[in-house]
Amino acid sequence: MTFISQIIQYAISGITSGSIYAIVGICWSTVFLISGVLNFATGEFVMLGGMLTWFFETSGMDLGLAAVLSIVLTCIVAMLVERLVIRPIKHATEMVYMLVTIAAASVIKGLVLITCGTETHTIPPVFSSKSINIFGATVTPQALFVVGVLAVLMVGLHLFLNHTLFGKALRASSVNRTGAELFGINVGRFRLFCFALAGGMGALAGIIITPIAFTGYNVGLLASLKGLVVAIVGGWEIRNTVVAGLVLGLLEGFFAGFVSTGWGDALSLGFMIVFLIVQTLDLGMRKIRMPGHGC
Amino acid sequence: MAVRELKQRKGFLLFSLAVALGPWIIRSNYMTSVMILIAIYGVLSLGMELLMGQTGLFSLAHPTWFGLGAYVSGIAATRGILPPMASIVAAGGFAAVVAFVIGAPVLRLKGFYLACATFAIIIVAQVAAAQWTGLTGGPEGLVGIPALRIAGYTLTSDLQFYYLSWFFCLVCYLFCSNLAASRVGRALRALRDSELASSSVGIHVSYYKLQVFVLTATMAAVAGGIFCFYLRFVVPDSFGFPLLLELLMMTIMGGLGDLRGALVGTFSVIWLKEALNAYLRKGFPSISSEVDVVFFGLLIIVVLIFMPKGLVGGMDQVATFLRREIGRER
Numbered sequence: 001m002t003f004i005s006q007i008i009q010y011a012i013s014g015i016t017s018g019s020i021y022a023i024v025g026i027c028w029s030t031v032f033l034i035s036g037v038l039n040f041a042t043g044e045f046v047m048l049g050g051m052l053t054w055f056f057e058t059s060g061m062d063l064g065l066a067a068v069l070s071i072v073l074t075c076i077v078a079m080l081v082e083r084l085v086i087r088p089i090k091h092a093t094e095m096v097y098m099l100v101t102i103a104a105a106s107v108i109k110g111l112v113l114i115t116c117g118t119e120t121h122t123i124p125p126v127f128s129s130k131s132i133n134i135f136g137a138t139v140t141p142q143a144l145f146v147v148g149v150l151a152v153l154m155v156g157l158h159l160f161l162n163h164t165l166f167g168k169a170l171r172a173s174s175v176n177r178t179g180a181e182l183f184g185i186n187v188g189r190f191r192l193f194c195f196a197l198a199g200g201m202g203a204l205a206g207i208i209i210t211p212i213a214f215t216g217y218n219v220g221l222l223a224s225l226k227g228l229v230v231a232i233v234g235g236w237e238i239r240n241t242v243v244a245g246l247v248l249g250l251l252e253g254f255f256a257g258f259v260s261t262g263w264g265d266a267l268s269l270g271f272m273i274v275f276l277i278v279q280t281l282d283l284g285m286r287k288i289r290m291p292g293h294g295c
Numbered sequence: 296m297a298v299r300e301l302k303q304r305k306g307f308l309l310f311s312l313a314v315a316l317g318p319w320i321i322r323s324n325y326m327t328s329v330m331i332l333i334a335i336y337g338v339l340s341l342g343m344e345l346l347m348g349q350t351g352l353f354s355l356a357h358p359t360w361f362g363l364g365a366y367v368s369g370i371a372a373t374r375g376i377l378p379p380m381a382s383i384v385a386a387g388g389f390a391a392v393v394a395f396v397i398g399a400p401v402l403r404l405k406g407f408y409l410a411c412a413t414f415a416i417i418i419v420a421q422v423a424a425a426q427w428t429g430l431t432g433g434p435e436g437l438v439g440i441p442a443l444r445i446a447g448y449t450l451t452s453d454l455q456f457y458y459l460s461w462f463f464c465l466v467c468y469l470f471c472s473n474l475a476a477s478r479v480g481r482a483l484r485a486l487r488d489s490e491l492a493s494s495s496v497g498i499h500v501s502y503y504k505l506q507v508f509v510l511t512a513t514m515a516a517v518a519g520g521i522f523c524f525y526l527r528f529v530v531p532d533s534f535g536f537p538l539l540l541e542l543l544m545m546t547i548m549g550g551l552g553d554l555r556g557a558l559v560g561t562f563s564v565i566w567l568k569e570a571l572n573a574y575l576r577k578g579f580p581s582i583s584s585e586v587d588v589v590f591f592g593l594l595i596i597v598v599l600i601f602m603p604k605g606l607v608g609g610m611d612q613v614a615t616f617l618r619r620e621i622g623r624e625r
Binding site for chain 1: 353400401403404406407408410411412414415416418419422423425426536540543547586587588589591592593595596599600603
């Protein structure tokens with residue numbers, strides 16, 4: 001393999017995983033912006049999507065049907081998390097929300113572990129796995145599919161949030177929750193909807209990445225954290241989150257290719273720590289305002 | 296004067312006495328080994344309580360300080376750089392320096408951004424411990440740690456470790472409760488309630504935060520040193536997310552905002568875990584130890600929803616109720 005084809009190969013794998021990070025990041029920010037809940041169970045939705053699809057697929061179901069069914073089931077799980085865990089909390093602070101979602105995530109993870117075991121699984125790709133050759137680098141159709149899903153999700157979300165009444169109401173309540181409530185918007189129901197949306201998108205991300213990266217009971221935590229990284233770096237905004245996700249994916253791809261695969265997870269999380277700290281420094285530049293950052 | 300002070304510390308003295316006599320009343324190796332774990336984790340949850348409950352700092356990096364202490368003292372003792380006892384002290388000092396260097400920038404973050412950054416520190420540290428094979432022994436862990444020697448006296452039995460770990464735990468408790476009752480403790484609680492208000496009355500907010508961060512990290516690292524000489528081997532997996540979940544469980548179960556809660560929480564969580572292991576494993580042999588995670592997750596949710604003040608808060612409520620009903624006013 002020549003150097004150029006190596007670079008292209010790493011870039012492709014980086015963009016593929018970056019797209020997944022971007023989708024998970026969008027899941028984080030939809031929930032966080034509407035309800036102020038930092039949902040650490042986001043990664044478990046990704047895991048559930050992959051595992052449930054594998055489960056239905058091996059029990060003899062059609063792949064498409066299995067995917068749809070697992071997305072629906074994950075939506076239901078996400079809504080249950082909102083109903084049973086988030087809603088009953090009385091003295092709600094962001095920290096309490098964070099603790100209960102961490103707890104909910106470990107419950108989901110543990111239940112999957114008990115029922116499905118510790119093995120990693122995979123599902124067949126959506127398209128026939130005849131790979132495409134670009135300058136000596138191979139691209140699987142599944143990788144293109146992942147990028148395509150991200151693009152469709154982005155366009156869909158954009159249309160939904162900007163061109164429907166419901167989407168506009170969602171945006172309004174993310175800007176000012178009390179104000180939206182005063183205008184008769186049922187914010188509690190919106191939160192439920194956002195959890196379902198995050199569950200669905202997370203499950204979709206889990207399904208499309210499974211043929212490439214495998215799935216297992218423990219993929220959730222890292223998926224969660226990577227999504228959190230890009231959501232924070234992207235400032236909880238969809239477009240910036242996607243950019244941040246792709247950049248992080250590329251960085252990780254090149255790092256894994258040229259330096260080491262083992263340290264890759266430390267890289268992205270270290271990146272987040274440094275980013276957060278740099279934001280607190282007053283370098284005389286334009287202050288980036290982050291929600292919830294206080295004074 | 297001295298008598299009054301003893302009276303004020305009645306509960307603590309009784310508890311210490313119970314701890315000291317415990318192994319002679321119930322002679323069981325199993326009990327002793329569980330109680331050692333309680334003492335070691337008790338130090339950790341005291342630190343979490345001081346950070347989260349008293350200062351309002353949601354720093355989740357506690358497992359990392361614990362692991363750092365265990366690894367530093369383990370490596371120093373295994374390679375013969377320092378004698379075992381000195382290596383525990385060195386681990387505390389090293390963790391203090393690292394916590395200072397990391398804490399100074401990270402503590403600038405507020406609210407859940409601090410929690411996210413410290414959560415990331417756990418994962419980074421775990422990756423480092425697993426990848427830096429030359430130093431840490433990689434995922435298989437660090438083995439061949441020598442026995443702990445104090446002043447020419449080798450600690451071999453659980454009973455000796457029991458007294459060592461409980462001595463350290465009780466010293467930490469005494470120190471923390473004195474700290475919480477002092478001017479520093481009031482300053483910490485003030486800055487928990489409002490950083491702006493407390494800085495306007497002359498409390499140096501970032502200074503106090505950093506101090507308490509370094510203090511708890513040092514405590515955790517020394518506990519890690521004891522832990523590593525007790526188990527005689529260290530693996531990266533014991534300082535990760537599951538430990539964080541357990542520590543959160545202990546602090547929340549005991550009740551945030553009360554130092555006694557840390558010890559009560561540790562005691563109840565570890566015994567619950569043991570009971571779970573003993574009884575559930577018998578009924579369902581196929582279920583692995585991972586069932587703990589489900590159970591603790593559920594328990595955190597239930598406690599936060601129904602009992603936000605934890606066990607100590609509940610006990611206080613019961614005590615107040617009884618006092619009022621029985622009519623004995625203090």
